[in-house]
Amino acid sequence: MPPDRMSPQVFAILSALVLDRCGMHFDTGHAPIFGDKVAARAQEAGFESLLDYYYFLRYDAGGSKELDALIEALVVGETYLFRELPPLEAVVNELVVPAVAAGRRPRIWCAACSTGEEPHTLAMLLAARGILGEVEIVASDISTRSLERARSGRFSRRALRQEVPPFAAGLLEVDERGIAVARRLTEAIRWQQVNLIDDAAVAALGTFEVVLCRNVLIYFNDKTAREVIDRLAGRLTGGGTLLVGVSESLLRFGTQLACEEQAGVFMYKKVS
Numbered sequence: 723m724p725p726d727r728m729s730p731q732v733f734a735i736l737s738a739l740v741l742d743r744c745g746m747h748f749d750t751g752h753a754p755i756f757g758d759k760v761a762a763r764a765q766e767a768g769f770e771s772l773l774d775y776y777y778f779l780r781y782d783a784g785g786s787k788e789l790d791a792l793i794e795a796l797v798v799g800e801t802y803l804f805r806e807l808p809p810l811e812a813v814v815n816e817l818v819v820p821a822v823a824a825g826r827r828p829r830i831w832c833a834a835c836s837t838g839e840e841p842h843t844l845a846m847l848l849a850a851r852g853i854l855g856e857v858e859i860v861a862s863d864i865s866t867r868s869l870e871r872a873r874s875g876r877f878s879r880r881a882l883r884q885e886v887p888p889f890a891a892g893l894l895e896v897d898e899r900g901i902a903v904a905r906r907l908t909e910a911i912r913w914q915q916v917n918l919i920d921d922a923a924v925a926a927l928g929t930f931e932v933v934l935c936r937n938v939l940i941y942f943n944d945k946t947a948r949e950v951i952d953r954l955a956g957r958l959t960g961g962g963t964l965l966v967g968v969s970e971s972l973l974r975f976g977t978q979l980a981c982e983e984q985a986g987v988f989m990y991k992k993v994s
C-alpha cells in the first residue's frame with residue numbers, strides 16, 4: 723500500500739532532516755512535490771507510514787544510507803552542454819589562459835557538476851585552446867548517481883540545446899542514440915562525490931584559482947547559502963575567483979569576496 727498523505731508536522735521534520743544533511747531547503751510551497759518524492763522512496767523502502775519512515779531515517783542503523791537515497795531522489799540535476807557559455811569563456815580567456823601563460827598549473831573546481839555537462843564544456847574550451855593538459859579540473863556533486871553518468875562521458879540528446887559551437891567540433895559525436903564526448907576530456911577531469919555542507923570534505927580538496935558553483939545556491943536557504951559561499955571562499959587561493967550562475971548574485975549575502983566585472987561577466991574575487 724502507498725504511504726499515508728504527508729501531514730504538515732511530518733513535512734516539517736522530514737524537510738528539516740534533508741536540510742540538515744544536504745542544505746536543500748523545501749518550504750511549504752514545495753510540500754506537494756516533496757511529499758510525492760518522499761512517499762515514492764518510502765514505499766520502495768517498504769514503509770506504509772511516513773512517520774515510521776522518518777524514525778527509520780533518523781534513528782535506525784540503516785537510516786543514514788537511506789537518507790542518501792532519498793536525497794538522490796530529491797536533487798534537481800537540470801544541466802546541459804554549453805549552458806551559460808559566455809561566463810565560462812570569460813573565465814577561460816581572462817583567468818585560465820593567462821595563468822597557464824604565466825607558468826602556473828591552475829586548479830579549477832566545478833562544485834556541483836550534476837551529470838557532468840558543465841565540466842565537459844569547460845574541458846572542451848580548454849582543449850580547443852590546447853591547454854587541457856596544463857590545468858587540473860575537479861568536478862564534484864552530492865549525487866553519486868549523477869557522477870556515474872558524468873564519468874561515462876555519454877549524454878542524451880536533451881543535453882544539447884543549441885548548435886555545437888565551432889570550438890567543440892571534433893570533441894564530441896552526436897548520433898540518434900545521444901552524445902559521446904571525446905574520452906580524453908572525461909579522463910582529464912577528477913570526479914568526486916562531495917557534499918557542499920561537509921566542511922571536512924570540502925577542505926580536503928585543497929585550494930583553487932577558480933571555483934564554479936552555478937545554479938546550486940538557489941536550492942539553499944539564505945543561511946545555508948551564506949555558509950556554502952564562505953566554505954567555497956575558503957577554498958580560493960589569494961586572487962582566486964568564484965563564478966555563480968547568471969541569475970544568482972552574492973551581493974545580498976555580504977560576502978568577503980569582491981564583485982568584479984570581467985569581459986562583461988560578474989565574478990567574485992578573493993582579495994589577497
Ligand SMILES: C[S@@+](CC[C@H](N)C(=O)[O-])C[C@H]1O[C@@H](n2cnc3c(N)ncnc32)[C@H](O)[C@@H]1O
Binds near residue numbers: 797802833840
Ligand atoms: C541544477 S544542478 C546544476 C548543475 C550545473 N552546475 C549547471 O549549472 O548546469 C544542481 C546540482 O547541485 C547538486 N547539489 C545540491 N545540493 C548539493 C550539496 N549539498 N552538495 C553538492 N551538490 C549539491 C545537485 O545534486 C545537482 O546536481
